[in-house]
Amino acid sequence: MTLSNLLAFGFLPGHEVVTTGDLAHRVVRSVVAVSAHDEIAGLRPGEFAVLDHTRFAASDPNLAGTIVRAASQGASGLLVNGSADQLPATTRELVARSGLPLVLTGQNVDVRRLVTAMDRFVRSPDLPDAALINTVSHRLCSTVSDAEGMVRVLSTTLRCRVGLLDAEGRLAVGNLPAEVVRSQAFRRACGPSAGGGGHTQQVRALDDDSLLIIQPVRLGPTGPLNLRLVAVVPNGPVAYARTTSVSLSVAAWAFVAHLATVAVVLERQQQPRAGLLARLLAEADAPSSEVLEQATAAGWRLGGRHTGVHVRATGHEPTGMAVRYRLRAALEARDLAADPVPRDDGWVVWFTDLDPDEDGTLLRTMRGVLLDVERSCPGVRMCAGVGVPGNGTGGLRDSLQDARRACTMAAARNVAGAVERIGASSVKRLLSDQHATPSQVDLAERLLLPLTSADMSGYLTITLSCYLDNESSATATALSLGVHRNTVLARLDRIRTLLDVEMNDPDERLALHLATRLVHGGAPTGGWEDVVAAEHGVSSPSDTPRRVRD
DSSP: OBHHHHHHTTSSTTOEEEOSSOGGGOBOOEEEEEOSGGGGGGOOTTEEEEEOTTTOOTTOTTHHHHHHHHHHTTOSEEEEESOGGGOOHHHHHHHHHHOOOEEEESSOOOHHHHHHHHHHHHHOTTOHHHHHHHHHHHHHHHHOOSHHHHHHHHHHHHTSEEEEEETTSOEEEEOOOHHHHTSHHHHHHHSGGGTTTTOSOEEEEOSSSEEEEEEEEOSSTTSOOOEEEEEEEESSOHHHHHHHHHHHHHHHHHHHHHHHHHHHHHHHOSHHHHHHHHHHHHTTTSOOHHHHHHHHHTTOOOSSEEEEEEEEEEESOOOHHHHHHHHHHHHHHTTOOOOOEEETTEEEEEEESOOHHHHHTHHHHHHHHHHHHHHHSTTEEEEEEEOOOEEHHHHHHHHHHHHHHHHHHHHHHOOTTEEEEOOTTOHHHHHHSTTOOHHHHHHHHHHSHHHHHHOTTOHHHHHHHHHHHTTTOHHHHHHHHTSOHHHHHHHHHHHHHHSOSOTTSHHHHHHHHHHHHHHHHOSOOOOHHHHHHHHTTOOOSSSSOOOOOO
């Protein structure tokens, strides 16, 4: 037992230490009470002496002689009543020359009870490990307020390499060598073969000389596994590995308590979630520890294969909070656990590790969600876009980018519950990407000018777009628009009269289809980099300034 571990346990809250040596190297073999000056001569090496406050005090000039005698006996330290400010200069000089630590407390302690408790703690053969664990607990509770502080306490107290890793195995905080996270031992402990990515503590042999201890950090039994504490210890004494293992578990509890506090703050305010998502996507390739903390506290799952969805509401000035509430309720009704986050001109959600059946029916499910919202919010028109699935935070960023573009295409259809999905190599990706020039948009507008001039309400253009989307089926168009089939046929007759095109010709029909998409969707307003730049108040990387839609 070292003097630093003994003092860190908490027997003496608010104590002060005057010394020139390292307490971590002062071995304590027992704790004894000293009630008279002549008892100092009986101290044995390694004994920590608790001086009776009725006979000894920091301000007493005779304390200097006591320090000299105790040092000559090989004592590990002295506990004296008083404060460091009360020490005479001569006493300070003797402490510095002798190297004997002087521990001061402003409390009139019960010497008998204190000595009994401290001596039992020091002498118990089963408690050296507990002493170190308690030291970790004490320091975590008194000093830790973030991930960096937690890892620093663990590394310095346990005297080993410790790091905090994100869901993709990237080092967020700590001093772990890069080869550790690339090792087969880490991959076996945290990969898919570990049973859900290793939700319990794992101890693996890193090499012949080292062990790898991996402790998940989760906010509740069903919380996302975004963070892991990892320590490398010598493959030697079993007690040391056991102590490190328990200490990492204690640290995980302390960090979860910190995350719970962060979660309460995020729950009270919704706007920080939008800002947090913006930061997460901006740092997607290497999220900071602060962003990882807050995302975990928010309950966001960062690891796995993500499918992003961008939802937008239009109509008679819908109330954002009301639509968001209805959207969340509609998702929950279909067993889709997702809390919509405000983003750009709507909200985003994402689903992780969907099975093939869920992925195949996602568009139909989302359309049902949007129709539920429209029914509960009269006058509101909903649309959504679904992105290509991607792995990790980088994949989430890309999927939400695709979803936003797909949502713009869905909005162009202007039908109830419109949902679009852009495949990884589909024609829709070509239509939604940044290939349309202003001249092409201008050409499309001139092609459709007879319709827009004759019908300022836009019903003719919308009907044409929906008719072409539904493979030239008047019945399907009527169902999508919610009108009678005869109404659609009448509008089509008028469209043919106004437009000098032959709709039975495949080339002209394709040109009309592209024109309706360009006019409704507009020219691309910029890529993902411009969106992030606008949200962070920095200049766009492109040469021409671009405006991000509100």
